[in-house]
Amino acid sequence: MVGSRIMTSLSIDPQDTIAAIASAVGGGVGVIRISGSDAESILRRHFRPLPITLEPRKMIHGWWHDQDGTPVDEGLAVFMAGPRSYTGQDVVELQLHGGALSLTQSLAVCLAAGARRAEPGEFTRRAFLNGRMDLTRAEAIADLIGARTERALDAARELLRGRLYDLAMEVREAILRIRAELEVNIDFVDEEVPLVDPLGLARRAEELAGRLEELAETYVRGRLVRQGARVVLTGAPNAGKSSLFNALLGSARAIVTEVAGTTRDTVEESIEVHGVPVVLVDTAGLRDTPDRIEAEGIARTEAALATADLIVHVEDVSQAPLSSPPSNGAPRLLVASKADLTPTRVLDGAIAVSAVAGTGLSELRDAIADALGVGELSRGGLVIAHERHHEALVTAAGALRAASQGLASAAPPELVAVDVADATEALGGLVGLTTIEDVLDRLFASFCIGK
Numbered sequence: 001m002v003g004s005r006i007m008t009s010l011s012i013d014p015q016d017t018i019a020a021i022a023s024a025v026g027g028g029v030g031v032i033r034i035s036g037s038d039a040e041s042i043l044r045r046h047f048r049p050l051p052i053t054l055e056p057r058k059m060i061h062g063w064w065h066d067q068d069g070t071p072v073d074e075g076l077a078v079f080m081a082g083p084r085s086y087t088g089q090d091v092v093e094l095q096l097h098g099g100a101l102s103l104t105q106s107l108a109v110c111l112a113a114g115a116r117r118a119e120p121g122e123f124t125r126r127a128f129l130n131g132r133m134d135l136t137r138a139e140a141i142a143d144l145i146g147a148r149t150e151r152a153l154d155a156a157r158e159l160l161r162g163r164l165y166d167l168a169m170e171v172r173e174a175i176l177r178i179r180a181e182l183e184v185n186i187d188f189v190d191e192e193v194p195l196v197d198p199l200g201l202a203r204r205a206e207e208l209a210g211r212l213e214e215l216a217e218t219y220v221r222g223r224l225v226r227q228g229a230r231v232v233l234t235g236a237p238n239a240g241k242s243s244l245f246n247a248l249l250g251s252a253r254a255i256v257t258e259v260a261g262t263t264r265d266t267v268e269e270s271i272e273v274h275g276v277p278v279v280l281v282d283t284a285g286l287r288d289t290p291d292r293i294e295a296e297g298i299a300r301t302e303a304a305l306a307t308a309d310l311i312v313h314v315e316d317v318s319q320a321p322l323s324s325p326p327s328n329g330a331p332r333l334l335v336a337s338k339a340d341l342t343p344t345r346v347l348d349g350a351i352a353v354s355a356v357a358g359t360g361l362s363e364l365r366d367a368i369a370d371a372l373g374v375g376e377l378s379r380g381g382l383v384i385a386h387e388r389h390h391e392a393l394v395t396a397a398g399a400l401r402a403a404s405q406g407l408a409s410a411a412p413p414e415l416v417a418v419d420v421a422d423a424t425e426a427l428g429g430l431v432g433l434t435t436i437e438d439v440l441d442r443l444f445a446s447f448c449i450g451k
C-alpha cells in the first residue's frame with residue numbers, strides 16, 4: 001500500500017542527487033546546497049579552480065561555470081563527505097551572490113548536470129533517514145526557522161538540543177525494563193522462578209505515566225507559542241476598536257475618525273502578547289446599514305469571527321449601549337473603552353481602557369494572555385508545541401495507566417504486555433524509531449525548500 005510503509009531510521013535514502021537554493025534570495029550571499037552521490041562530480045565539473053584532492057569542510061574560492069564553461073558567478077565552495085554531513089550523504093555547498101536571477105542560473109547548472117530539484121524539507125528528511133537526527137530534532141529545525149517570538153525560538157532550541165528525545169528515550173527504556181520483568185511472569189508462571197511483584201510494576205508504570213502527562217499538559221501553551229492566536233476586535237461603530245487596535249500595535253495603522261462606520265475592510269497586524277504571536281484583527285462595527293461597502297465590511301467581520309481564538313468586544317461606556325457581543329464559541333473579553341470620558345454606565349467584568357490616554361492596555365494584554373490560556377511563560381524549559389508530540393505522549397501515558405491498572409487488578413500478564421507494548425511504540429514513533437511514511441510526508445511538506 002503506497003504511503004503507509006513502516007520504515008526505520010536504518011533505511012537508507014535514495015542516492016539520487018538533489019539540489020536547491022538553501023538561502024532566502026535577495027540577501028548578500030546565497031547558498032546552493034547539493035546532496036547525493038554526484039555532488040562531488042558536479043562540483044568538479046563546474047567549479048574552478050579546484051585542488052586534485054578535496055579536503056572536506058574546507059572553503060575554496062573560485063568561479064562557478066555552466067555546462068559550456070562560461071563563468072556564472074564567483075564564490076566559495078565547500079565539500080562535506082558523507083556520512084559526516086547534514087544529510088549523511090556527500091554534500092556540496094556553494095556560497096554565491098544572493099541575487100534571485102543569478103542563483104536561479106547557478107541552480108540550473110546543477111539540474112543540467114543531473115541533479116534533481118529538492119522537495120521542501122528533503123535535505124532534512126535524508127538527514128533523518130540516514131540516522132543523522134531523530135524526528136523531533138528534524139521538526140525543531142523547521143520551528144527554529146519559523147519562530148516568530150523569542151518564546152517560540154526558546155521552545156525550538158530546547159527541541160533541537162534533544163530535550164524531548166532524551167526524555168522519550170529515557171521513559172522508553174524504563175518501560176522496556178518493565179516489559180522484560182513482565183516477560184518473567186509470562187514465561188515462568190508454572191515454574192519455581194520467583195515472580196515479579198505486580199504492584200511494584202504498577203507503581204512504576206503510573207509514575208512514568210505521570211511524567212508524560214505533566215509534559216503533555218504544556219501543550220496548551222506550547223501550541224500557542226508556536227502557532228499563535230487570532231484575536232478579533234468587535235463592537236458597535238465608533239466604539240473605539242481601531243483606536244484600541246492602534247494603541248496595542250503602537251502605531252497608527254488603522255484609520256480613526258469620529259464618523260461611525262469608518263472601518264470597512266478588516267485590518268490585520270501581528271503583535272506579541274506574553275510570548276505568543278497574536279494576529280490582531282480590527283473589524284467594521286456591526287450594525288444594520290444601507291451602505292453597500294459597509295455591509296460588505298460587516299460580512300468580513302463575520303468571516304473574521306469564524307476564525308477567532310478570542311473575541312475582544314469593545315463598548316463605549318460614555319454612550320448608551322449599542323451592541324451586544326457576538327458569540328461563536330470562542331472565549332470573549334469585554335472592554336469598556338474611552339475610560340478618560342465620563343462613563344454613563346457600568347459594564348460588569350469589563351476592562352477599562354483609554355486608547356487616548358494609554359491606560360488599561362497592560363491589564364488588557366494580561367487578560368488576553370489569560371483568556372488564551374498562556375499563563376506566565378517561563379523562559380527555557382521544555383514545552384510541547386506539536387500536535388504529533390502531544391498525541392504520542394497522551395497515547396503512551398494512557399497505555400501506561402491501563403497497564404498499571406491491569407497489574408494492580410491482577411489481570412493476566414499477557415494482556416498487560418499489550419498495553420506496555422503500545423506505550424513503547426508510541427514513544428518510538430515520537431522520536432522516529434518506527435515511522436509511518438505518510439507521517440514523514442506530512443511532516444516534511446511543511447518545510448521550506450533547501451532545508
Ligand SMILES: Nc1nc2c(ncn2[C@@H]2O[C@H](COP(=O)(O)OP(=O)(O)OP(=O)(O)O)[C@@H](O)[C@H]2O)c(=O)[nH]1
Pocket residue numbers: 235236237238239240241242243244255256257258259260261262263264283284285337338339340341353354355356357
Ligand atoms: N476620548 C476618547 N476618544 C476615543 C478613544 N478611543 C477612540 N476615541 C474616539 O472615538 C471615535 C471613534 O474611534 P474609532 O477608533 O474610529 O472607532 P471604531 O470602533 O473603530 O469605529 P468604526 O470603525 O466606525 O466602527 C474617534 O473620534 C476617536 O478619536 C478614547 O480612548 N478616548
Ligand SMILES: [Mg+2]
Pocket residue numbers: 241242243254255256262263283284285
Ligand atoms: Mg474602526
